[in-house]
Amino acid sequence: MNSDERNSKIIEALSKAFNMELETVVNYIAVSINLDGVRAKHIKDELAADVPTELQHAQLIANRIKTIGGMVPGSLALVMEQEKMQTPKDTTDIEAVIKGVIAAEEGAIAQYKKIIELASGFDPATEDLAITALADEEEHRREFLGFLKEIEAGRV
Ligand SMILES: [Fe+2]
Numbered sequence: 001m002n003s004d005e006r007n008s009k010i011i012e013a014l015s016k017a018f019n020m021e022l023e024t025v026v027n028y029i030a031v032s033i034n035l036d037g038v039r040a041k042h043i044k045d046e047l048a049a050d051v052p053t054e055l056q057h058a059q060l061i062a063n064r065i066k067t068i069g070g071m072v073p074g075s076l077a078l079v080m081e082q083e084k085m086q087t088p089k090d091t092t093d094i095e096a097v098i099k100g101v102i103a104a105e106e107g108a109i110a111q112y113k114k115i116i117e118l119a120s121g122f123d124p125a126t127e128d129l130a131i132t133a134l135a136d137e138e139e140h141r142r143e144f145l146g147f148l149k150e151i152e153a154g155r156v
């Protein structure tokens with residue numbers, strides 16, 4: 001792979017991450033509002049609080065895409081695929097939502113690891129951006145794994 005090809009691969013991977021972040025924003029907003037019940041309150045607050053972080057990831061990525069010679073995709077170029085992050089039929093089913101969040105965070109983690117690998121030793125600024133976002137997503141996943149643990153132990 002020559003350096004132009006490598007740069008194109010990075011732009012492509014960043015565009016995918018941009019898409020994923022925006023889908024996450026949509027779904028975290030929806031679920032943080034749609035859920036019902038006492039047990040859902042904390043999950044709703046957490047997701048609402050994560051929205052600005054995910055939105056900031058999207059903006060940082062968009063800026064990086066432009067900086068390295070790409071074009072930021074518009075809405076018609078986006079592909080939505082977070083099936084597990086849709087509001088459950090039972091709007092008090094927080095276990096389904098927690099599992100959906102963990103899946104979304106794992107998707108983001110995998111994508112940032114891919115970007116880090118592509119950018120390593122070639123594009124340090126993109127690598128740095130992806131490392132910072134990766135750490136945020138790992139923190140989000142850890143938090144929701146903790147919620148899942150409590151639910152599975154039957155304490156909530
Ligand atoms: Fe994010």
Ligand SMILES: [Fe+2]
Nearest residue numbers: 105136137140
């Ligand atoms: Fe996240």
